[in-house]
Amino acid sequence: MTDLQGPRRFGPVRWRRLRSLRVRLIAVFAVVALTTAVSASGIAYWLNRDAVLKRAQDTALNDFRVSLTRNVSELPLGATCEELTALAAQVASSGLSYDVLVVDDAHPECTASSDPSLYTLAQVPVPLRTTVNKPRELTASNSDAYHLYWQRQNLSGRPFLIGGTKVVPTGPTAYMFKSLENERADLNTLGWSLAIATLLALIGSALLAQAASATVLRPVKRLGEAARQLGEGRLDTRLEVEGADELADLARTFNRTAESLHEQVEELSAREAQSRRFVADMSHELRTPLTAMTAVTDILEDEAESLDPMIEPAVRLVVSETRRLSDLVENLMEVTRFDAGTAKLVADEVDIADLIMSCIDGRAWYDAVELDAPRGVRAVVDPRRLDVVFANLIGNALKHGGSPVRVKVRERGENVVVAVSDSGPGIPEDVLPHVFDRFYKADKGRARSEGSGLGLSIAMANAQIHGGTIEAANGEQGAVFTLTLPLTQPRPADQDEDIR
Amino acid sequence: MGQNEAVPFLLLIEDDDAIRTGLELALTRQGHRVAAAASGEDGLKLFKEQRPDLIVLDVMLPGIDGFEVCRRIRRTDQLPIILLTARSDDIDVVVGLESGADDYVVKPVQPRVLDARIRAVLRRGERESSDSSAYGSVVIDRSAMTVTKDGEDLQLTPTELRLLLELSRRPGQALSRQQLLRLVWEHDYLGDSRLVDACVQRLRAKVEDVPSAPTLIRTVRGVGYRLDPPA
Numbered sequence: 001m002t003d004l005q006g007p008r009r010f011g012p013v014r015w016r017r018l019r020s021l022r023v024r025l026i027a028v029f030a031v032v033a034l035t036t037a038v039s040a041s042g043i044a045y046w047l048n049r050d051a052v053l054k055r056a057q058d059t060a061l062n063d064f065r066v067s068l069t070r071n072v073s074e075l076p077l078g079a080t081c082e083e084l085t086a087l088a089a090q091v092a093s094s095g096l097s098y099d100v101l102v103v104d105d106a107h108p109e110c111t112a113s114s115d116p117s118l119y120t121l122a123q124v125p126v127p128l129r130t131t132v133n134k135p136r137e138l139t140a141s142n143s144d145a146y147h148l149y150w151q152r153q154n155l156s157g158r159p160f161l162i163g164g165t166k167v168v169p170t171g172p173t174a175y176m177f178k179s180l181e182n183e184r185a186d187l188n189t190l191g192w193s194l195a196i197a198t199l200l201a202l203i204g205s206a207l208l209a210q211a212a213s214a215t216v217l218r219p220v221k222r223l224g225e226a227a228r229q230l231g232e233g234r235l236d237t238r239l240e241v242e243g244a245d246e247l248a249d250l251a252r253t254f255n256r257t258a259e260s261l262h263e264q265v266e267e268l269s270a271r272e273a274q275s276r277r278f279v280a281d282m283s284h285e286l287r288t289p290l291t292a293m294t295a296v297t298d299i300l301e302d303e304a305e306s307l308d309p310m311i312e313p314a315v316r317l318v319v320s321e322t323r324r325l326s327d328l329v330e331n332l333m334e335v336t337r338f339d340a341g342t343a344k345l346v347a348d349e350v351d352i353a354d355l356i357m358s359c360i361d362g363r364a365w366y367d368a369v370e371l372d373a374p375r376g377v378r379a380v381v382d383p384r385r386l387d388v389v390f391a392n393l394i395g396n397a398l399k400h401g402g403s404p405v406r407v408k409v410r411e412r413g414e415n416v417v418v419a420v421s422d423s424g425p426g427i428p429e430d431v432l433p434h435v436f437d438r439f440y441k442a443d444k445g446r447a448r449s450e451g452s453g454l455g456l457s458i459a460m461a462n463a464q465i466h467g468g469t470i471e472a473a474n475g476e477q478g479a480v481f482t483l484t485l486p487l488t489q490p491r492p493a494d495q496d497e498d499i500r
Numbered sequence: 501m502g503q504n505e506a507v508p509f510l511l512l513i514e515d516d517d518a519i520r521t522g523l524e525l526a527l528t529r530q531g532h533r534v535a536a537a538a539s540g541e542d543g544l545k546l547f548k549e550q551r552p553d554l555i556v557l558d559v560m561l562p563g564i565d566g567f568e569v570c571r572r573i574r575r576t577d578q579l580p581i582i583l584l585t586a587r588s589d590d591i592d593v594v595v596g597l598e599s600g601a602d603d604y605v606v607k608p609v610q611p612r613v614l615d616a617r618i619r620a621v622l623r624r625g626e627r628e629s630s631d632s633s634a635y636g637s638v639v640i641d642r643s644a645m646t647v648t649k650d651g652e653d654l655q656l657t658p659t660e661l662r663l664l665l666e667l668s669r670r671p672g673q674a675l676s677r678q679q680l681l682r683l684v685w686e687h688d689y690l691g692d693s694r695l696v697d698a699c700v701q702r703l704r705a706k707v708e709d710v711p712s713a714p715t716l717i718r719t720v721r722g723v724g725y726r727l728d729p730p731a
Contacts, residue, residue, distance in 0.1 A: 284586070288516055291608035295522030298611045299529055326608050333587065344590070348677055348693040349722055362688065383678075384690045 022217055026209040033205030034198070041194035048190055052183050057150065060098055060178040061163050065148055067091045068100075068174050072167040079104065084112035084172060091174065098179075104172035112172075119177050123155055124162060132164040132173055145169060152180070159184050219247040223254060235262040280336040286329045293322045331454040335438065338461040345382045345465055347489045352377045352409055352416055359390040365405075368398055373409035379416050380489040385462040390418075392459040393470070393481045397422035401478045411487070415468070418483040426474040435472045436460045508622055511552035512536045513543035513569065514584065515561050519607075523556070526611035532618070540564035544572060554618060557601070558584045559592050567599045574600035578657040580621040584609065597698030602659040603685060604695075620686035625658035633668060635716055636730035638707050640668055649707060659684060660703045663696075667717065667727035676724040700725055 071090045075083060084102045092100040092114035101119045102112040113119045121129075128151045135145040150163040159180040166173045222239060229237040237258055239251040297319045304315045337343040353373035360369050390407075397405040401422020408419045427435060434440045439453035456470075463470045468485035510532045514520040520536050527534045535550055537543035540561045547555065555573065559566035570581055583596040583604040593604055602621050605614050625645065632641040639648045647654045647664060656664065666683045667675065675683070681691030684699075700719075704711045718726050 287586070287607055289518060292516070292518035292522035294608040295519065295526045295611055298526060302529075329608075337587070342590070346692060346694055350678060358688065358690075384692070387690055 021220070022210075022213040025213040025216075026206055029205040029209030029212070030202060033201050037198035037201040041198050045187075045191055045194055049187050052186060053152075053180070056178075056180060056183050057161055060096055060161060060176070061148060061150060063096050064091070064098065064100075064163055064174075064176040064178075065165075068165070068167060072171065072174075075171070078106065079172070081107050081110035081112060084110060085116075087172075088112045088114045088174070091176075096178075099177045101175045101177070102172050103175070119175075121175075123153075123177070124164065124175050125151055125153055127151070128162060128164055129173075132166060132175075135169065216247065219251065223247075223250060226254060226258075230258055230261070235265055276336060276339050279332065280340070283329050283333040283336065286325075287333070290322070290326045290329055294326055297322050328454075331458060334458050335454055335461070338458075338465070343461070343465055345385070345489065347380050347382050349378055349380045350383050350386075351375060352379055352381075352418070355381075355383055355386055356390055356407060356409065356418070359387050360394065360407075363391065363395070365394060365398065368403035368405060369394060370404050370406045373407065377409055377411050377416050379485060379487045381466055381485065382462075385465065386485075389459045389462045389470075389483060390420075392455040393418075393420040393483065396456060397424075397479070397481070400424055412484075414488075415484050415486055418485075419480055420483070421475050421480040422478040424478045427472060427479045432472060432474070436470070507531065507533045508554060508618065509533045509550070509552045510535070510618065511543065511547055511550065511555045513538075513540065513555065513561065513566070514558040515539060516558075519558075523611070523614070527556075527615070527618075530611060530615040532615075540566070540569040543569055547573060552579070554580045554582065554622060556582050556584060556614070556618070559596060560586065567595050570596065570599040570601055578655050578660075580624070580658055582614070582617055582621065593692070593694060594698070597694060598701070600657070600702065602657060602699075604692075616686075621659065623686070624662035624684065635668065635671070635727065637709075638716060640664060647707070654706050656703070656706060659699055660706070663699050663703055664707070664727075667725065671727050671729045674720040674723045674726040678724075680724060696725070 068091050071087055075087055079087075084104055084107065088100040088102045091102075092098065099114045099119050101114070101121065101124070103121055104110065104112070111120050128149060131149050132146070136142055136147065138145060146166040146169065148163055148165040150161060153160050153162050155177070161178040161180055162175060163178070164173060164175040219242075226237050226239050235258065238255050241248050241251045241255070300315050301319050304312050304319070307315060334343070353371075353375045356371060356373055360366055360371065394405055394407065397420050401424030404423060406419075406421045408421075410417050410419075431440075436456050436459075438457045460470050463483055463485065466485050466489065468483060471482045471484075473480050473482070508531075510527060512520060512523055512527070512534055514523065514536070515538055517538070520538065524534050524536050535546055535552060537546045540563050543555075543557070544564075546552075557566045557569060561569070564572075566583060570583070573579070573581065580602045581600065583593075583601045585592045585596065585604050585606055587606060596604055603617050605617060632639060632643065634640075637650045638654075641647070642665065645661065647656055647661065662684045663680065666680065677693035677696040678691065680696045681687045681693070685691055685695055687695075700717060701711075704714050704717055708714045708716055715730070716728060718728050720726050
């Protein structure tokens with residue numbers, strides 16, 4: 001609890017810790033234990049104190065009264081200071097261990113004390129002196145004018161009972177001094193015992209609270225751990241249900257929730273896998289006839305010129321659409337491979353500039369592309385996948401942005417950055433977030449696109465399988481697609497044997 | 501081998517009727533003589549009867565599959581084999597190359613591409629110069645296009661032979677996988693480096709004393725391969 005005064009810089013964390021269930025439980029237990037123990041000890045102490053003091057007082061005062069009554073009768077009228085001193089000594093010696101002081105108004109200078117060095121009139125409190133010397137009215141219930149009065153007083157740090165009375169109306173006044181040192185020692189011992197008992201109760205309650213919180217908190221902690229695992233996707237996480245309390249109920253509820261979550265997720269992923277398999281199977285099935293058709297398209301194309309002018313366009317249509325279909329199916333299969341996570345990287349170390357140059361050359365784009373690529377930027381990549389990325393980015397820029405398309409290659413730290421920018425109108429802001437979506441067509445009015453609608457999404461997937469990414473933005477002039485790729489890939493182990 | 505005959509004789513093994521007919525048509529038109537078989541068993545039988553120059557082999561076949569056909573042919577013969585696979589990035593390619601195939605094409609294949617691959621692989625067996633060189637116990641005779649180890653003839657496929665020749669032309673110099681793909685396979689910049697790795701493994705199995713600890717054909721990390729003249 002003293003932590004509350006701790007440094008503020010730990011603020012929120014400390015606060016949270018202080019407000020934790022464990023701390024609160026211990027605090028509550030401690031407060032209850034403290035209140036109970038302190039009030040019980042307090043009452044016990046005060047009752048005891050009263051009883052002890054009362055008994056000591058009564059005994060001493062009774063004894064003083066008896067002894068004084070017995071001895072005062074022998075005192076002559078107008079007694080001298082010596083006689084008064086003798087009386088004091090006599091009264092003191094006859095009784096219990098107390099001292100006596102006798103005062104007579106006739107001898108104000110006389111200190112008639114059983115121990116004159118210690119007990120003088122100055123030590124008797126004035127109120128007591130006044131009360132003792134004041135006669136009381138005689139009534140039916142009050143037969144004497146003077147009574148025995150007492151007061152507890154500390155004399156030089158020690159507790160004393162001081163009693164006083166006038167024996168006869170004209171006679172001297174006697175005071176007794178009874179030390180309460182023993183009683184105080186007894187009461188101190190009692191006080192210490194009670195304090196220690198309170199402390200023990202406090203410690204006990206803290207331990208008890210700790211134990212109680214542990215029995216509550218252990219299941220809570222396990223529940224928290226299980227919930228975390230569930231959140232991380234381990235849907236088979238279950239809790240052991242112990243007992244029949246609220247926490248067991250909670251555990252059962254958790255298990256039921258996890259169970260139903262598990263079922264739903266399984267059903268969903270089964271359905272997703274099914275539809276994925278369907279697409280994969282379908283593209284696969286489409287491929288067989290396409291392979292046969294592709295095999296003969298070259299023949300048809302070669303012969304088209306010698307065909308009837310009515311038939312030639314039909315043949316050319318079949319040829320071009322077969323190629324389109326075959327591209328589409330290839331792209332579909334590629335997408336399903338990425339979805340199923342079976343796409344593999346066949347990595348090799350290549351010069352990025354060479355790769356881009358070959359990509360541009362191979363597609364006869366040389367006139368339309370301005371290449372700013374220093375030689376010597378070598379990266380471990382799958383050249384065929386990267387070629388797909390470049391072909392898609394540059395092809396897309398040529399198609400939608402128009403030439404000249406600028407391709408800039410830079411090495412930046414552990415990455416190579418390739419920026420492909422065009423000279424077109426740029427990408428509308430509302431389209432920008434969707435450019436990598438499958439079959440997303442920026443121009444909805446266009447009935448047919450030249451591409452499959454999968455190009456940029458495949459480019460993105462290919463970048464990602466390399467641990468890279470592609471970002472689309474609008475530059476100063478036209479759209480800019482920026483590919484960022486790490487320079488190195490984990491190489492397959494089989495290429496690493498026998499190496500210097 | 502009949503690589504110098506005017507018309508290359510190909511054996512096409514493919515189970516799908518349409519693909520078989522289509523490819524037969526296209527390859528015939530490209531100037532090849534084509535025999536076709538619809539299953540692995542038929543293919544092996546035709547192969548023994550007709551001794552083709554090259555085999556174009558589908559991987560997915562009913563009965564014994566393409567890999568097994570490839571392995572059985574390799575036990576006795578070193579003629580070039582080109583695989584027809586479903587896709588370029590899966591295990592089929594690796595297994596196919598390990599079974600001894602020289603090259604592969606992915607369906608649906610353009611007949612022009614297949615023709616280029618066929619001609620490239622057939623060119624590998626052609627003679628070029630007329631010298632010979634020795635690397636330890638391995639002797640390469642370029643005029644006879646033979647390789648001997650400890651005086652015994654090694655049975656190398658044209659691809660393996662060409663790879664060894666290209667490496668031995670520049671002893672001690674590392675050649676990258678991409679360079680080797682261009683020199684041996686005549687592939688463009690998008691060649692599959694696994695072709696090189698698989699062929700090197702097969703070549704090592706034949707020419708090295710201990711194939712797992714090669715001393716002749718060394719791997720150079722981050723670059724490619726190198727033929728080391730024995731010390």
